[in-house]
Amino acid sequence: MSDDSGTHELTLQQAAGLLSGADMASTKAVPSRGIPAVMMTDGSNGLAMNLPDFSGKVPATCFPTSSAMAATWDPELVSRVAARIAIEAREAGAQVLLSPGMNLKRSPLGGRNFEYYSEDPHLTAELATGFVHGVQGQGIGACVKHYVANNQETDRMRVSAEVSERALREMYLHAFEQVVTRARPWLVMASYNRVNGTYVSQDERLLTGILRDEWGFGGVVVSDWGAVENRVLALSAGLDLEMPSTSGASDALVVQAVQEGALDPEVVHRSADRVAALARRTAHRGGGSTPHDADPDPDALAVLAAARSIVLLQNDRDVLPLDSAANVVVVGAFAHTPRFQGGGSAGVHARVPAGSIVEALEQRHAGRVTFAPGYDASGTDLLEDSLESAVTAARAADIAIVVVGSPESAESEGYDRADLHLPSVQEQLIRDVAAAAPRCVVVVIAGGPVHTETWRHEVDAIVATGLAGQGVSQALGAILVGDSEPSGRLAETWPVELSDTPSYLSFPGESGRSIYGEGIFVGYRGHDLAGGRVAFPFGHGLSYTSVEYSDVAVEPTDSGWAVSLVVHNRGRRPGRDVVQVYVEPPAESPVRRARRTLAGFASVAIEAGESRRVRIDVPTRALERWDERLDRWVLDAGTYGFAVGRSSRQLLVRADVDVAGVVETPPLTLDSTLVEWLDHPSAGPALRAAVAEADPSGRTSGMLTNPVAILMIGGLPIHRLAIDAGNALTTSMLDDIAASL
Template identity: 30%
Template structure:
């Protein structure tokens, strides 16, 4: 990267002065990023590159490949289920600290899209189906990030609710639903936190791509809401030159330019654009640069990790607080005393599924699996733990990570690069692997077996088209037959212990991996492996064919290799049932993982994978008191739910998933989470079911037929009972509500709600008081009730406290197209203090004497 010269700016530079000194060609360059993670520098004026990094639940840094390890916090659906603004703020601060360590000025999070369907591939990345909870938790997160001088980037603006045809799909939404459901969380977060950056969505909105939607970016965001931050595109999410610049899209990401650069020059010549249009966009980039200077984060600084006892404690607290107790019929939880034998069963137990897939995934600095966390807690009370997988849940085999080592004995593999084919038959047979190869152009060790080579490679040594060897030794931890899996970006083969076992060089079929750029995943079985024995494993590939396909960014290919011990389906379930029967406590950990929930594709249904439902049913039959832990980012069907007496929703818990879960199971933490999403009994009950994903009406169109009735609003209006309601979550203690009071609304519609909450159980714990508002008489259809506020209160056993929630005009208003703004109609409203959306504890009435309308924030 270009070094700063003697004219480097400082935090006090004058934006207009600097703007006037930048030459027009340099201004045009600044409209597009420098590579994946930086803005373009202008050394002649002293402008350095600003660095950004993916979130939202961690800070990857500037590399997918060989990135500096990072802390992974719980997925957003889990964080929102804490209903804890302070926790979200502390998570934001911790993420900013990691940004500072990685020299990052802009964090690409939080994701604040309203979850429209349980099937959305990135559903786990957003906070909630409810716009108030979504926007409020987002605001707390943003305030935490920006309190440390790091810019937060709220995304994806707007209606980026599905992955199917995500670059072209057209979200056809009524103005009212757009305002009340999909724009509202952004509006709340901008009002309460003022994020310094915003990212546009890939999709179209009512016919026009969001990155060039003048009404969305200029009329609503800039003029109506008064937003003054930087507006950037999602990666490769710009589809026009003139239109996107005129609409107010400041920065095209990533670089090099696809829709800007020379195209901007041509548009200026044709006077479709003018220098003032370019200045308007560059001005915003300079303003974010000024904030970067004020942060004192070095430009082009080194990347380091953060690992402190305080950070680990926060990760653990976040994992526990993101856990929701859904059922505890026989008070099996918490586990007390000293049970002699504890069974841990299930495919989600041995692996730590810290996050969903796609750009949210990162290399965690460390992980604690549920099995590890439970085992550590059991040892402290003198219990033994036995494990059985029962049934598998993966789409792709688990990564080789932890089971591979280099020739030196160090963990990982060696990756070598050549700029031309090292031999005539480099990819073909194992015999050729024994032949010496010429010295490679560049090599590097790597810890893992997921290598997305879009970055992290020395550009001065390795050409864009290259040949790659990944070599390691595989050391299985169990004897038996093993399955090996591979998908790549490029063309290549996998060799195991002297034999080519996977062929992806002969017309490989395209798959969904590596953001849709990879091949399908191919499996092979290797028989009779011995635990602890080292087996040579080598992958050879070339990216020449991939480059020829015209990828939208520079990438030298990708490798994803996995392995798992073969499990006979009948034997696996039989072993699990036997273990559950003979154990004092059985804990069954099931669910989804990043193979099923990921950027790039949507789920096809709400079902648990493979034989998971059968495993649960048979284990519950063998041991009715089995504790079922369900891990996912969004809902699944649970046909066995009535048989399960004890059920926890764990979400994706980040680094400390296992310890956080164990803290809840063994009663160190009294669970206080409440579901941020409605869990339907079946997919057909989901409001968006008739029109989601591939069910779009006509080419590329997705009709938001449910209008404003999203999530619990739909279940209420249809009087349809879900499996678990929005806001539902139990505790190991019991809370009573009393003395609901509501103040008279002011002329601007502000009022307060208060009640007393008492812990009448025997354990200390926290309760979330949810305030819902219902309009009694209205001129347009309205939901039965809407969440408009909440408060989390910690109470010792026997303690009572007054809880107060302040509400404003949002609590009484709806969007009226006729008035082209928000309307609060005079009349009576019912206010509820609730433990969930279907557990309304107290109610009272409030009267608004006069109708009023409003626009803006």
């Protein structure tokens, strides 16, 4: 995002002034130099702009949260929603949308998980890329966040994410890399937390070395609000814009550092250039432009997005869709006042209320629909005599639909969830109603997984809506009666117990540190490698029709491989299937790898009886791993499995592919072990030959070939053996061999 008009014509004070906010949401303007202010606003699931007096927020369309939109597995739909949010942002006077949130769901307890897409970096990258394209296609800047490893709310302002380089590269940086290089967002937001002891806002390796030098990011790096620990260090590291306003204090520190020789003035002007270029770009792209390629009816889009977000988790005895003549009782206060978004800065003042699920069902269902509250509006307490009346109504009905969910206080920015359980009164209600009703459907309204083990085997069907925005009631009603097809798929694993999750023992950490002990085995990667039980696996979701896969083929392309297969709808209803491609690594991998990882997917609409050939491209990167010794991506040689299915645990067809890869030999140093030297294809023979020549007695050679000796000392760094005058190994010998390589 370069601009020919630099800021060197500005005074040092003016340039420094551009590097902090004018207020809570705007940058400073320099009208004499043609630099306008930039207004920023939250907006992951709808415009979340505060009113000028902070008495509330601007009314806006409330779409499903990112966690719900992720269940669509549809970047194109995400892009459509993002475009509508951008249009409303522009109409309200904003030029930058502080979205999308891209942090991985390391633990299902993450309090802000409803703002994020997935536990999988590839799915996150594809959806976030769609969001950025949708926003910036309307002339509004997107700001991807929170870079990086901001995976918890507990102590979020200062906690240090202690994470290996491999996990950082393969998991937490992966989605950011893909979005930055493919979608070119105008801004990246640096997170509050530290990574391996250093605040992200002043981590030069992350902000400059990786983000700019490796990935080519040319936009503005902005701080999360209040995230800057040391303004001068942060500026030197590559953080351009500090938000919000510090009333001139930060500007003065920057000027003072330059005047004292502690900061190069070129650093100040370079960052000021980026902020000025952003301001001019937003003025040019956003001012007075006409919306294009966007849905004309945001309310209809909100209902569509909500319907596509809903996941049918269980449907025993085909209880859904409802029989048109069934006598239905809907139980639960959330059925009249459903939650439809999470708490915190992303909250939207919905212009259209979600309305009642009961009323939406009454409008569509031909049979009788009655209601029993069961619990109070908070979701945490039973109403007097409500349990008994709900059970009585359920016994008299053909089908009971129990609407439950996390209370408002359970999920919000600022704190993590305490556990995965629904309120005890709701769990009791489910069990009692299920025991009384001939058929029982449970609707779960929550921003993430909930504990189901105490009741899921006692009910017929489970429907998860997520936090689906203002259209949730109309969308759910349509799916329950069969007017819409359920097509959502889980973007995160629902565990049986919290203790089954890979991060259980280390989340959220203690004493200011969170140890990422599970490494790359986040979510389904850890669950599937361990082979443990899950309630519902990653990628899972049922349909009202029956789809089969066949005729799978994998062909090489210039950028990787193309997986193609035939998808056939054997049912009598149209449907939408999410075809998921997972890659399984070679059995002889030199490091531990996930049993399978998502490498590609496609959301496919298919009519009853129709067959379609679907192609999914898998990039080479999907097969690579980060090698910490070589400090780069490597492609191991071997046979890779390309498995296609409907979840990480329901794989239906597969093909094996032999990949040549590259045999990587790590560099040898004096800190390398004796075994590493001996096993090296070139250094090993050279070392043995040099030792034999230097010690004709064969004593040292015997030490290097004796299996028992190697077992005992093979793990020693070789320099420790070289200092022993009793053998022929010397550091000069090792240096000569290393140099010859």
